[in-house]
Amino acid sequence: MSSSESVVHVAFLPSAGMGHLNPFLRIATLFLRHGCKVTLIIPKPVVSLAESNLISRFCSSFPHQVTQVDLNLVTLDPTTHNTKDPFFIQFNTISHSVHLLPSILSSLSTPLSAFIYDVSLLSALLPITEKLSCPSYMVFTSAARMLCFFAHLHVLAAAANPCEEDTHPLPCSFIGDEVKIPGLASPIPRSSVPPLILQPSRNFFQSLAMEGSDKFTKPDGIFVNTFEEFEGETLRALNEGKVVKGLPPVYGVGPLIACEFEKVDQEQGQEGCMGSIWEWLDGKSEGSVVYVCLGNRTETRREQIKDMALGLLESGYSFLWVVKLKMVDKEEEEGGLEDVLGSELMNKVKEKGVVVKGFVDQMGILGHPAVGGFVNHGGWNSIVETVRQGVPILTWPQHGDQKITSEAVRLSGVGVCLRSGGGGLKNW
Ligand code: UPG
Numbered sequence: 001m002s003s004s005e006s007v008v009h010v011a012f013l014p015s016a017g018m019g020h021l022n023p024f025l026r027i028a029t030l031f032l033r034h035g036c037k038v039t040l041i042i043p044k045p046v047v048s049l050a051e052s053n054l055i056s057r058f059c060s061s062f063p064h065q066v067t068q069v070d071l072n073l074v075t076l077d078p079t080t081h082n083t084k085d086p087f088f089i090q091f092n093t094i095s096h097s098v099h100l101l102p103s104i105l106s107s108l109s110t111p112l113s114a115f116i117y118d119v120s121l122l123s124a125l126l127p128i129t130e131k132l133s134c135p136s137y138m139v140f141t142s143a144a145r146m147l148c149f150f151a152h153l154h155v156l157a158a159a160a161n162p163c164e165e166d167t168h169p170l171p172c173s174f175i176g177d178e179v180k181i182p183g184l185a186s187p188i189p190r191s192s193v194p195p196l197i198l199q200p201s202r203n204f205f206q207s208l209a210m211e212g213s214d215k216f217t218k219p220d221g222i223f224v225n226t227f228e229e230f231e232g233e234t235l236r237a238l239n240e241g242k243v244v245k246g247l248p249p250v251y252g253v254g255p256l257i258a259c260e261f262e263k264v265d266q267e268q269g270q271e272g273c274m275g276s277i278w279e280w281l282d283g284k285s286e287g288s289v290v291y292v293c294l295g296n297r298t299e300t301r302r303e304q305i306k307d308m309a310l311g312l313l314e315s316g317y318s319f320l321w322v323v324k325l326k327m328v329d330k331e332e333e334e335g336g337l338e339d340v341l342g343s344e345l346m347n348k349v350k351e352k353g354v355v356v357k358g359f360v361d362q363m364g365i366l367g368h369p370a371v372g373g374f375v376n377h378g379g380w381n382s383i384v385e386t387v388r389q390g391v392p393i394l395t396w397p398q399h400g401d402q403k404i405t406s407e408a409v410r411l412s413g414v415g416v417c418l419r420s421g422g423g424g425l426k427n428w
Pocket of ligand 1: 017018019020022141142293294295296297298322358359360361362363378379380381382383385399400401402405
């Protein structure tokens, strides 16, 4: 056997946003630690600066094992996107560019042992993965509970329309007061269903969910960033064929935690913000600080920022608050917070807490002894990181999967969630 044949070579195709890229690179690192060779296929141009920085750090950390290959995205007519969300636009553009993949994959110097891709690309990639001579695996980037919901959606649609050939009726009128999923003790209430799924007019998220739902049986395996002690019942229901028949093995590969290459240097954080954050946290007593961060793609409305500031001050706790004024970090402008809060409120905020707009070392912060709680939007990666660090979490779900991920938090008892709904933050 030649040396190139003996190497395990895995190609990864992530989608857009840190919530999708982070788990991919962490899974890729697990393969690298076992001596595998990795080809990282990057759809270009990349949406956010945080993603570009992370990809560079990852590739330069493993110069001999990782090869980066660009997938140069086609230009689409903007009216075809059916969404204004830049990350969903990227999902759509990647899906329309996958015809370029076969030539990329066939030009790789070492034969592939496996191909691993993002859930948002499932439908678009099937005609390609079915022709590959290696197994293909899908990374489901949210909770196992959310996977149950997505995989079961087409069963509900078919049951509601037994005579209809089209099992993708829109809007999703077949969703009643709650969604009972076989194998799950606790049904999903209608109020937790992703708001875009329930919207009466067709939208990108709805189409993605409905078109992908009956294809979850197609990959050779599904990786989920979860683990037995957190979502054991759900993982068992999926693997015992209770949720839907014919699913491939669903592997709980979590908790995925930050790797060395993810560390944000002092210089890379906003205005060197990590250095001053460590200094400030070091001066605080154990468990006394509330960390507040609504992920890397939640654009917070200006009025809401003011309300959050008042609420945090009223809580009486010290706080470390990460605020994003724009959904895409490249569009973030210098300053801004003082304009929003006014100098009087800004001064009060500074007396009690630290507020930053840049990308922070979240795993490092969660691991700091001064941090005693985390207020988060229900982003699945953040939830798993928090559970791993043993920090109590309060989720304030807004969109997409975040009410279902928050249910996973509540049901497992690792934290609490606000159930009042997401009127406060800007909807996408
Ligand atoms: N992060 C940092 N520093 C920051 C902000 C974020 O390290 O300043 C990291 C964080 O540790 C996490 C990731 O970035 O690993 C963010 O992921 P996540 O917590 O899942 O939030 P989103 O970026 O909002 O993730 C999107 C969706 C979310 C979904 C997730 C996975 O908004 O609802 O659960 O993708 O599909």
